Amino acid sequence: xxxxxxxxxxxxSCDETACAVLExxxxxxxxxxxxQIEIHKTFGGVVPEVASRNHLxxxxxxxxxxxxxxxxxxxxxxxxxxTYGPGLVGALLVGLSYAKALAYTLEIPIVAVNHIEGHxxxxxxxxxxxxxxxxxxxxxxxxxxxxxxxxxTEFEVIGRTRDDAAGEAFDKVSRTLGLGYPGGPIVDKLAxxxxxxxxxxxxxxxxxxxxxxxFSGLKSAVLNYLNKCRMKGDSIVVEDVCASFQHxxxxxxxxxxxxxMEQTGCHKIVLAGGVAANSALRHAxxxxxxxxxxxxxxxxxxxxxxxxxxxxxxxxxKGDISGLDVNAxxxxxxxx
Amino acid sequence: xxxxxxxxxxxxxxAFELAKRLKPGAVVCLEGDLGxxxxxxxxxxxxxxxxxxxVTSPSFSIMNAYEGLVEGxxxxxxxxxxxxxxxxxxxxxxxxxxFLFGSGISVIEWAGMIVDRLPDEAIWxxxxxxxxxxxxxxxxxxxxxxxx
Numbered sequence: 356x357x358x359x360x361x362x363x364x365x366x367x368s369c370d371e372t373a374c375a376v377l378e379x380x381x382x383x384x385x386x387x388x389x390x391q392i393e394i395h396k397t398f399g400g401v402v403p404e405v406a407s408r409n410h411l412x413x414x415x416x417x418x419x420x421x422x423x424x425x426x427x428x429x430x431x432x433x434x435x436x437x438t439y440g441p442g443l444v445g446a447l448l449v450g451l452s453y454a455k456a457l458a459y460t461l462e463i464p465i466v467a468v469n470h471i472e473g474h475x476x477x478x479x480x481x482x483x484x485x486x487x488x489x490x491x492x493x494x495x496x497x498x499x500x501x502x503x504x505x506x507x508t509e510f511e512v513i514g515r516t517r518d519d520a521a522g523e524a525f526d527k528v529s530r531t532l533g534l535g536y537p538g539g540p541i542v543d544k545l546a547x548x549x550x551x552x553x554x555x556x557x558x559x560x561x562x563x564x565x566x567x568x569x570f571s572g573l574k575s576a577v578l579n580y581l582n583k584c585r586m587k588g589d590s591i592v593v594e595d596v597c598a599s600f601q602h603x604x605x606x607x608x609x610x611x612x613x614x615x616m617e618q619t620g621c622h623k624i625v626l627a628g629g630v631a632a633n634s635a636l637r638h639a640x641x642x643x644x645x646x647x648x649x650x651x652x653x654x655x656x657x658x659x660x661x662x663x664x665x666x667x668x669x670x671x672x673k674g675d676i677s678g679l680d681v682n683a684x685x686x687x688x689x690x691x
Numbered sequence: 692x693x694x695x696x697x698x699x700x701x702x703x704x705x706a707f708e709l710a711k712r713l714k715p716g717a718v719v720c721l722e723g724d725l726g727x728x729x730x731x732x733x734x735x736x737x738x739x740x741x742x743x744x745x746v747t748s749p750s751f752s753i754m755n756a757y758e759g760l761v762e763g764x765x766x767x768x769x770x771x772x773x774x775x776x777x778x779x780x781x782x783x784x785x786x787x788x789x790f791l792f793g794s795g796i797s798v799i800e801w802a803g804m805i806v807d808r809l810p811d812e813a814i815w816x817x818x819x820x821x822x823x824x825x826x827x828x829x830x831x832x833x834x835x836x837x838x839x
Binding site for chain 2: 369441442443444445496497498515516517518519520523526527530531567571574575577578579582583586685686
């Protein structure tokens with residue numbers, strides 16, 4: 356007879372107030388996401404104070420709704436998984452405090468999960484047979500990492516950004532073009548109507564001795580191009596700017612993935628994070644015959660609690676339980 | 692004080708000179724549009740202050756903390772990006788004053804959005820591109836700072 360492990364997961368590191376219930380780590384029974392993006396659109400970015408206040412308003416409702424939808428009772432939950440970093444400290448603390456209170460009351464273990472490791476785990480839900488080892492490219496608004504995933508709870512960072520995250524470059528270019536927040540989806544959409552070779556933006560490859568990324572120079576190049584056009588009175592073809600910028604980002608990411616494959620001999624590539632939803636990135640990597648590629652569906656690319664539950668489940672199996680004194684770590688690094 | 696910056700090396704030299712003047716508790720405020728060179732300037736400044744890690748953009752987390760080393764003494768370096776702050780009171784959410792009035796050195800990008808929360812002794816660095824596309828760096832203190 357097999358015992359089913361039920362995980363209740365909570366994620367409040369940035370935009371989303373999210374709660375999920377999972378069975379044996381990889382089967383979603385409920386996945387509630389309340390997004391604040393509509394609120395943030397007015398500000399052109401996530402506003403931290405607004406974020407924590409809204410998390411506070413939504414957290415109890417999200418947990419109740421997830422439980423209802425899953426058909427599980429509080430008493431059936433085996434453990435809680437919750438994001439403790441990286442993220443905005445005020446936002447993280449809302450989810451963490453709620454999770455601690457639940458764990459204490461229900462007398463069940465709490466597992467603190469790294470948000471980035473959660474993004475990787477989203478793929479275990481999307482692809483039920485996927486197993487480590489593999490190479491994972493995590494690209495989002497706050498992170499750009501190349502990680503060698505050696506086991507469900509073993510991570511080795513082999514490359515990362517030295518300045519801006521890839522998604523941040525999308526957000527900042529979008530902001531300058533007046534396209535709004537978040538920048539990824541709108542730039543992707545407009546890029547489809549533009550010429551990726553119209554403007555030759557620099558692809559910072561950082562040389563062959565490193566797997567690190569740099570996107571600050573590309574962002575500056577786009578902004579300087581726009582400034583020059585405005586000063587000279589040249590017209591700006593927004594679609595071409597989007598397509599050329601996106602092309603530069605995708606080529607950079609692709610270049611480093613190929614380099615990492617060569618270096619590690621690993622051909623199983625997994626995409627994670629919000630930018631994994633980018634159609635050009637999926638196409639560029641998906642069309643390479645040498646790559647065995649995996650990426651999550653759209654709703655598991657962006658922040659959600661199911662991915663946190665999955666990552667937490669594997670930590671739980673390993674016996675990696677946190678104390679009730681676990682604190683939020685805004686600058687948490689992967690593998691810590 | 693205003694000067695034209697013609698190369699990356701000149702930015703680096705300026706940042707290293709500035710670093711020598713910074714004591715624990717110092718606050719460096721950076722202003723300038725996207726792409727003006729705030730991140731690059733901060734990277735050089737942190738390098739001069741003995742930070743060995745990569746200094747990445749704090750846009751997502753609002754603040755990144757590093758460990759610097761000045762004359763053999765470890766000192767915390769706080770790197771803020773307050774662009775996303777819509778009301779200066781929101782800085783309380785991240786415990787801003789505890790960092791600002793502690794023993795570390797703070798570098799704040801988009802500091803113009805929270806002027807009232809910053810000490811009078813703060814050093815203001817404005818970076819911009821002139822009509823010719825040349826980088827211009829201007830250093831002032833709060834009382835001399837022109838409203839941008």
